[in-house]
Amino acid sequence: MSIEIRSVSKKFSAFNALSDVSLTVPSGELVALLGPSGSGKTTLLRIIAGLESPDQGSILFDGEEATNRQVRERQVGFVFQHYALFRHMTVFDNVAFGLNVRPRKFRPSKADIQEKVHGLLKLVQLDNLAGRYPAQLSGGQRQRVALARALAVEPQVLLLDEPFGALDAKVRLELRRWLRRLHDEIHVTSVFVTHDQDEALEVADRVVVMNAGRIEQVGTPEEVYDRPANPFVYNFLGNVNLFHGRVDKGEARIGGIAIDMPELGEADAGPAVAYVRPYDIEINRQRHSPEEIEARIRFIQGAGAVARLELERLDSLELIEAEMTRERYKELALAEGETVFLRPRNMRVFAGDYII
Amino acid sequence: MKTDGKGMSEPLLVRWLLTGIALAFLGLFLFVPLAALFTQAFEKGAGAYFAAIREPDALLAIKLTLVTAAISVPLNLVFGVAAAWAIAKFRFPGKSLLITLIDLPFSVSPVVSGLIYVLLFGLQGWLGPWLDAHDIKILFAVPGIVLATIFVTFPFIARELIPLMQAQGNDEEEAAMVLGATGLQIFFQVTLPNIKWGLIYGVILCNARAMGEFGAVSVVSGHIRGVTNTIPLHVEILYNEYNYAAAFAVASLLALLALVTLVAKSLVEWKLKASG
Numbered sequence: 001m002s003i004e005i006r007s008v009s010k011k012f013s014a015f016n017a018l019s020d021v022s023l024t025v026p027s028g029e030l031v032a033l034l035g036p037s038g039s040g041k042t043t044l045l046r047i048i049a050g051l052e053s054p055d056q057g058s059i060l061f062d063g064e065e066a067t068n069r070q071v072r073e074r075q076v077g078f079v080f081q082h083y084a085l086f087r088h089m090t091v092f093d094n095v096a097f098g099l100n101v102r103p104r105k106f107r108p109s110k111a112d113i114q115e116k117v118h119g120l121l122k123l124v125q126l127d128n129l130a131g132r133y134p135a136q137l138s139g140g141q142r143q144r145v146a147l148a149r150a151l152a153v154e155p156q157v158l159l160l161d162e163p164f165g166a167l168d169a170k171v172r173l174e175l176r177r178w179l180r181r182l183h184d185e186i187h188v189t190s191v192f193v194t195h196d197q198d199e200a201l202e203v204a205d206r207v208v209v210m211n212a213g214r215i216e217q218v219g220t221p222e223e224v225y226d227r228p229a230n231p232f233v234y235n236f237l238g239n240v241n242l243f244h245g246r247v248d249k250g251e252a253r254i255g256g257i258a259i260d261m262p263e264l265g266e267a268d269a270g271p272a273v274a275y276v277r278p279y280d281i282e283i284n285r286q287r288h289s290p291e292e293i294e295a296r297i298r299f300i301q302g303a304g305a306v307a308r309l310e311l312e313r314l315d316s317l318e319l320i321e322a323e324m325t326r327e328r329y330k331e332l333a334l335a336e337g338e339t340v341f342l343r344p345r346n347m348r349v350f351a352g353d354y355i356i
Numbered sequence: 357m358k359t360d361g362k363g364m365s366e367p368l369l370v371r372w373l374l375t376g377i378a379l380a381f382l383g384l385f386l387f388v389p390l391a392a393l394f395t396q397a398f399e400k401g402a403g404a405y406f407a408a409i410r411e412p413d414a415l416l417a418i419k420l421t422l423v424t425a426a427i428s429v430p431l432n433l434v435f436g437v438a439a440a441w442a443i444a445k446f447r448f449p450g451k452s453l454l455i456t457l458i459d460l461p462f463s464v465s466p467v468v469s470g471l472i473y474v475l476l477f478g479l480q481g482w483l484g485p486w487l488d489a490h491d492i493k494i495l496f497a498v499p500g501i502v503l504a505t506i507f508v509t510f511p512f513i514a515r516e517l518i519p520l521m522q523a524q525g526n527d528e529e530e531a532a533m534v535l536g537a538t539g540l541q542i543f544f545q546v547t548l549p550n551i552k553w554g555l556i557y558g559v560i561l562c563n564a565r566a567m568g569e570f571g572a573v574s575v576v577s578g579h580i581r582g583v584t585n586t587i588p589l590h591v592e593i594l595y596n597e598y599n600y601a602a603a604f605a606v607a608s609l610l611a612l613l614a615l616v617t618l619v620a621k622s623l624v625e626w627k628l629k630a631s632g
Binding site: 049087102153 | 527528530531532533534535536537538541545546549550
């Protein structure tokens with residue numbers, strides 16, 4: 001089932017949780033709502049579920065108006081951040097709940113429910129724990145029970161609120177890969193909320209980057225990572241270095257480097273900020289061109305596949321982060337305190353004095 | 357870190373002294389009076405004890421107490437659950453006012469509570485003349501006693517449930533709603549099982565107070581023997597008539613109720629801990 005959100009706004013007293021948000025989630029896609037806390041991503045998810053109602057705008061399921069449809073008629077599966085398992089019910093009863101509360105006419109027979117629940121518990125690899133209570137399960141197990149419970153009612157849409165937020169790093173990693181595989185198997189339209197960029201980039205078909213109640217960018221993980229639409233997205237997705245400069249006459253000057261920006265007209269003279277990923281900072285021991293920036297190495301973290309360096313510009317004393325492969329690091333044989341020459345590649349310039 | 361290490365505990369003498377004081381205090385103010393009560397009650401033998409309880413006025417007092425509790429406890433159960441549900445699960449204007457109002461019977465002397473009813477329903481009161489004209493008796497009759505008891509015992513269940521339900525939050529109810537449960541299904545299958553032990557605990561306290569209430573009931577009852585006397589009022593009458601043995605015999609019933617309440621309360625507390 002496809003979901004369409006049409007200019008939805010929501011206020012909580014004076015706080016604008018969502019301002020005029022529009023988004024389309026095509027059927028069968030796995031979409032991540034990514035943003036910092038307070039960006040409105042959970043509110044948007046709850047509005048899709050019907051747990052909150054929008055002040056303005058509408059929600060359409062498969063092109064049909066659903067804004068005022070009752071929560072229980074929306075056929076959505078919702079996985080809560082803190083699982084919200086029924087604490088007084090066993091794992092089996094938790095998963096069976098959605099089937100047991102159906103009106104008698106639509107309720108499957110006891111045997112069918114048995115079969116269905118055990119099938120789902122097998123799917124989430126918890127069939128041997130059907131008789132346990134939530135309190136007796138680990139965080140990862142509870143999360144999978146919550147997922148099985150949501151899937152039991154055969155939802156048209158699966159909504160997950162920070163599904164791995166409360167888990168430790170290793171379980172998180174396992175579970176999100178598992179969620180991706182599960183989605184590839186059952187292909188239910190899914191939306192999940194996260195503040196973890198790695199999670200969004202790894203799991204989702206498309207990433208919706210949100211900030212302060214608005215959508216900043218929608219795109220595939222590659223699109224949002226490689227071609228961020230604006231400084232916020234650049235900053236939010238991964239580490240980044242800032243270089244301040246000016247734009248004038250269709251050209252940006254960042255330090256000694258000139259970059260053509262034909263998209264900017266004559267009128268756009270003013271400050272500009274260039275963004276460079278740490279791995280796009282090239283480090284040399286000798287100066288090759290006058291454009292290169294002189295910097296001193298303050299700190300090196302050489303363990304692991306990627307070496308991370310913290311450098312200080314000699315001219316402005318600003319800090320710069322750089323990353324290089326292990327081989328390059330060994331080849332250069334850098335040491336803390338040395339002076340080196342930096343050359344930023346793939347600069348992305350945004351006009352205006354954007355301050356984080 | 358071990359908390360029972362030498363450095364963390366008080367000297368032996370201090371511990372013994374503190375425990376001793378607590379036990380002595382408990383003995384002096386709880387067990388001695390309780391023992392005295394039962395000694396006095398059986399002073400004239402078991403025959404006199406049971407006669408005092410089986411006497412028609414005493415039986416009527418017991419019956420009225422039971423009827424009062426049987427009406428006020430269920431009403432407060434419904435009210436308490438409704439109020440706690442509203443306060444814990446919804447945002448609405450006037451919420452803090454409602455919380456204050458629920459606490460009102462705790463902060464007002466029971467005698468004042470009784471007087472409020474006299475002011476409302478008495479012949480000189482606001483509704484008195486109208487009630488009198490329609491021949492409806494509230495004051496100095498059973499309805500007055502029931503009303504006063506409801507008022508006094510009103511906070512017990514709500515007060516017990518509000519923090520519990522606030523701590524549990526809305527998540528499970530929302531989960532049930534998304535899974536297609538109706539309001540009634542959510543209440544009976546999700547909310548009620550989660551608050552069950554807290555609710556029982558509140559009912560036990562509410563019931564104990566409903567049966568033992570003296571002040572408010574005393575003001576509205578009019579002390580009509582065999583008509584508007586509850587157990588506490590009957591004890592007072594017997595006592596004022598220097599009929600000590602009978603007074604203590606009837607009073608021992610309330611003491612027994614207190615003991616049963618304590619046992620039930622500890623059992624539920626233990627269950628609450630186990631399920632929490």
